[in-house]
Amino acid sequence: MRVAVDLFNRQGYDATSVGDVARELGLTKSAIYHHVPSKEHLLQSAVDEALDALTAALDAVSATAGLDAEQRLRAAVRSSVTVLVDHLPAVTLLLRVHGNTPVEKAALARRRGIDQRLADMVREAVDDGVLRDDLDPLVISRLLFGMVNSLVEWVRPGTDAAPLTDAVVALAFDGLTHGAHSPGRRPSNQAGSGSGRGTPR
Amino acid sequence: MRVAVDLFNRQGYDATSVGDVARELGLTKSAIYHHVPSKEHLLQSAVDEALDALTAALDAVSATAGLDAEQRLRAAVRSSVTVLVDHLPAVTLLLRVHGNTPVEKAALARRRGIDQRLADMVREAVDDGVLRDDLDPLVISRLLFGMVNSLVEWVRPGTDAAPLTDAVVALAFDGLTHGAHSPGRRPSNQAGSGSGRGTPR
DNA sequence: GTCTATACGCGGATAGAC
DNA sequence: GTCTATCCGCGTATAGAC
Structure with a gap:
């Protein structure tokens, strides 16, 4: 396998x-x-692993009491990244399925269900007024989880999921301009170059 | 074709x-x-179309005078989305190439060059101090253009690129919490309302 | 559990008639 | 430019010996 x-x-x-x-x-x-029994059985086992893990993660988020819509969405994003890293080969395979055979069609159907639940979470967070409402929630959802799913293109097996999760959440919710994301107060100005970071590759 | x-x-x-x-x-x-001449020739023609268009778009950004690092990055993102929508089938195919044959390997090599240029733009913008510096620029680049590239999964041919481009840039740079991006202030009393949402649908 | 041998169809690609 | 006919290798999958 x-x-x-x-x-x-x-x-x-x-x-x-x-x-x-x-x-x-x-x-x-x-x-x-x-x-x-067949080559396709290998495919099915893998995509089922991915779909089961993603479904369980979403169920866990839904079952957690005391979360508002934004917290649920953040948890869903974190869970999605964690599952993706934790089941990297299976999720990678799932995301590349085309739907050529019945097995693949079934996998795509299940995946659409998951995407739907995620899109609902985004919409609820927007409806709650905690997220910007100048963008179509469906577009937000697709871009957000498109970003999450793009991780399969470069994350290596064995990577620590935690810092990755933080980066995804930070970028998704706060954007890449420096705004209100730093702890405590709003940054007043950061102008000027050479802020002395030499982050290597 | x-x-x-x-x-x-x-x-x-x-x-x-x-x-x-x-x-x-x-x-x-x-x-x-x-x-x-061959099936693979069809593949090559398509990925070349995509790679040529992307390269030309980046060249145009680089050739534009009077842009600072952030403006160049924003232009690169906008151009990438535009090319992606404009050459949707070719770019979609390019993004799914595996590298099994020499033709595919060559396409991947060219694509890595483009990714490198985009990553450089991100790093320059971060070094300029205009973007948040708490995230690895390479990670930012991969997430950002992973989000852009994920458009091929759901954008339909004939879609107007302009609103899509705006959404991508807005989400990427400002994030999905409503912060400093929109005029006017949003309601402030969301904090303790807990379960105050009747989920529609 | 793994092997050799094999059935059988489909894939890319070509030859040559019209 | 399109067709029919064909080559040939490789793909999935099976049978049966060890």
Whole structure:
């Protein structure tokens, strides 16, 4: 499973043959088919892992008492990033499914359900007046979780999710101009170059 | 070309056969091969269109005199969205290339060059002190353009790029809390209202 | 559990008639 | 320019020996 999904993500599902998986494991195709009924079964297992984890994370957010709409949205974003990092191969594969087969169509259907729940959370936060209302909530939702999902393009397995989560939430909610995001007071002015940070790559 | 690239984007490049393209056109495979040397040539033409357009857009930003680092970054974001919408099928295909063949590897190499230029712009804007410096510029760049690139997942051909561009820039630079971006102040009493929302729908 | 051997279809690509 | 016919390799999947 692990080897297969990694190959699917590196080369694409359709471009990866069962022979590729076998070779990577030092086995033959037949050995694979002794343990797995079909190539597509591997795909299904992986996308189900991703969908189950995402659904559970959203359920947990919904079940948490005492959160207002903005807190729920922030929790949903944090959870999404955590699940994405924690189940990186599975989520990566899920996000690349096209819907060519019934299995893929079912995965896309479940995914649309999740996207819908996230979009609802955004809308509720906007309706609550805690978020800017000059943008379409649906557009906000798509951009926000498009940013989250784009993490699969560059995050490496084993990355610590916490700082990443902080960065995503900070950027999404406060933007990249320095405004009210620093602790305590509003910054008055930051003008002038060379603020002495040499952040390496 | 148009039909082929659309199919590539709907089904995936590897999952789309030349026969699929032919059928969609009401022709046979042979008719396709009379006009095109190979399936991969179709891919190359499309990704080249995307890469050329993106490169030209960045060149135009770089060539514009009198812009500071932040203005250049904003222009780069706007240009990227515009190119993405304007060349939606080609850019979509580009963003899904895996690097399995020499053609794809070359496309990825060019794309990395573009990503590098965008990352440099972000870093320059941060170094200039106009953007928040509590986040790694490289992370900012990846999240920012990950958000931009995620547009290919849901933008439809023929969409007007202008409002989309505004939304992306607004969200990216100002975030989704209402802060200093809109004239007039928002209601201030949201703090303790707790469960004061009757969820619509 | 893994192997060799194999069935069988579909994929990209070509030859040559019209 | 488009067709029919065809080549050939590789893909998924299975049978059956060890």
